[in-house]
Amino acid sequence: MTDPTTEALALFGGAYNIDPAVMSSLLSTALSRGGDFAELFFEHRKNNSISWEDQRVKAAGRNIVQGVGIRVVKGDAIGYAYSESLELEAMRRAADTASRIGTEDERPVPIDATPAGVSDRYYSAVDSLGDRPPADKVALLQRADRAARAYDPSVSRVDASINDELKTILVSRSDGRVVGDVQPLIRIGVSVLSLRDGSRQVARLSGGGRLGMEYFEQVPPEQMARETARQAVLLQDAAEAPAGSLPVVLAAGDSGILLHEAIGHGLEADFNRKGTSNYSGRIGQPVASPLVTVVDDGTIAKSRGSIHIDDEGNVSRRNVLIENGILRGYLQDQISARHFGVGPTGSGRRESFKDYIMPRMTNTLMLAGEDHPDDIIRSVGRGIYCISFNGGQVNISNGDFVFSVTEAYLIENGKVTRPIRNVNLIGNGPDVLSSVTKVGSDYALSDGRWMCGKDGQSVPVGVGMPTVLISAMTVGGTKVG
């Protein structure tokens, strides 16, 4: 296994003659007007996709995106420019544009760019799906299609897709650090339409991670397809959801999206540096039930949110955000870390070379507790049990969040009873996390399906969680009383 920095240097050096001397020279231009710090972010991204409809391949696709983003920092202020062209002249122009956040007269700044290796490895591009013949990938979609159709006679349509991406990044900073990464990412998605007596129900699921064909040994396409079909058929018999304040049990795994929305975003340091988060100035204070410990961990093997280095070149790591209910720290990018006088947390991410760096989550997890999941359900007289979700949104400033539940059941007298549909959960991050009264021993990582959006930029993330009881939360159903 070669070092990712070496691989990245080989790619950009081989095709575009980008070597340490070129990087030093561009950084020197970037800092020539008095910027404090500069970085070059080279990116090459190649993805392949196959879409499946009507029991056949609808289309095949391939995209190649490459370019460089150049950032110059002066105090807390940022000058940014990018170029899709990796010709020296175009890159020099971008460096000059970004340099203008500095206001001093031009002067040369010598930089000594020194490549550094990446020691720990959480994924590798060996056996990447992109190297496989397309027929292998088509076969996976075919298997998913058959399994979904065989699940139930009401399954009248199956759409599926498979995507694989290989992203190579190289970060070169004015402190001399040069570091790279090669990030594979795959995702298979299945959508099933169940049609019964004119009633249409659609379910969608997807999964994947930073790995190759081995994913399908762990999660065969048939398994994902049957699970999707099961959810669609289940909705046919689902009852109207109750409306109002109720106890809510969140199942292990996918429910981590609640954590991501309810608290993760509010702990991103840019909001806290500006005092615009409801968690601003609260480090060391209780912000959740003592049962709650939350970490953001970019080092989980092959998980969708994992990274060896962040997009500022800092090493990824496991960060404890909340420990037994006490706020311990924020997710930092370099500008925020300097503001708070702390070290980097490896959380500076961006969607592409065209975008600003922001503090972002990687894999956000709540650690296991001591309650048996069955006991948690048994403890609820009347409430709801939520298993899978299709997305959420948070208002960072006041902590209000919403998310939509795609598989949920009523709990009556301690037992899971009828499936319910059209369920929305509405809450306030700190309020809800203070209302966590039981935490299960059954921690699980969600399958790799989540995409996190912030300020128009999307990055892949992971979530994980044990079964949790929230004593009261607003359930946005349709059935009043």
Add this chain to the structure above:
Amino acid sequence: LASGSLIDLASSVVDYARKAGADQCDVIAHRYDESSVTVRFGEVEKFLEAGSRALGLRVINGGRTSVCSTTDFNDAALRQFVADAVALAAISEPDECAGLPDPALFATGRADALQLYDERLQSLTFEDRVAMAKACEAAALAEDRRITNTDGASLTARAGEVALVNSLGFAGGYPSTSISLVVEVMADDEDGKKRNAHWFTSERLLHRLLPPEEVGRIAARRAIAQLGARKVETRRVPVVFEPMMAASLAGTVAGCANGGALYRGATFLADRRGLAIGSSLFTLTDDPAQPGRAGSRPFDGEGVATRRTVLFGEGVFEGFLFDCYTGRRTANPTTGSASRGIESLPTPSTSNLVVQPGETDPTAIVAGVRDGLYVTTLMGFGFNPATSDFSRGAAGFWIRDGELAYPVTEVNISGRMDAMLAAIDATGTDLTWFGSTAAPTLRIAEMTVSGT
């Protein structure tokens, strides 16, 4: 920007593809300059300036389709890219519905009348743009002493061009501009929570942009108005949507009137064409010919001439938006609604979506409600197009005895979209544009509001 060169580039890629063995193909290419600046507490926080370009190629060979994109315009790289794309099409299976439009449908008119390009944007200097953002934020901060923090004001301007060329002889392109200004500010509430609000203005033409100070003042007033926000009891009541939220509802409905959702069976509007679904007050149109609007386009993503389409006429569902593929799949003509991303196949989409205004003054719409919710914020993604089940987080104001009584937060509104459209019992005179959507105030006679 000379648009000839981009069309020439796209044409040469079409030629390469034909020579590489493609039966049919089309190429979309774009190029734009973007600049944005964010000001926070009166200082430049960040700026971005860059020129961007990309090119997408669709190959259809014996009904087999591939779609590829690249940002590398080097001639040798382009030839390799084209060869790969043609080879990739062989992976797909033949689809009799895949194919370019009938050339009789190609657009022939010029884009000038649509006023998509404003050369005055090019003359705005960096200092001009900083000054606009500063004026906007300063007005927000000055509006009320209870405004204690700001997320800054951002001004973004883009000028660029798009070109579309296909192997049946269509070659078109046009320049366009856009400019937007957004600000977000916040106030501290008594319970320790922050009440934030943003406001924005987004246009193609500089003279249509709201004055920066007005944008700032509106954002500040909206934040202050949320101070003291609380939950309400769960109950069924009338719900009034301010124009921006009515525009959001319109977008949700239009997503169901889409040929893609139709052939996939994933819309509650399937099999309901010609039926009165909504109240007679509800008319929804897609109008690509509105001069100077964000969604206006002289031809669609396949080169087809665009035209106005009525989605709902006085409550009756009139039809779907189609591109060529979804039209052929469902035995309908294309409505000239193809949208084409660089990386993706054409797909039907709205251009400018307009909810027809009514005859009721917006204050009268509120005045007609004894107890109800006035919605100024919607959150989350709780809508199922297949069943029309709608459930979203909301915030706004409680209406009591015809007036906005107090701010409301952390509630949910839910219902079925077909029932909601049928229950529209008032539409305002206050048609307001938000980017590519325009809507007036709307009232729905009854929905479930979930709270405590």
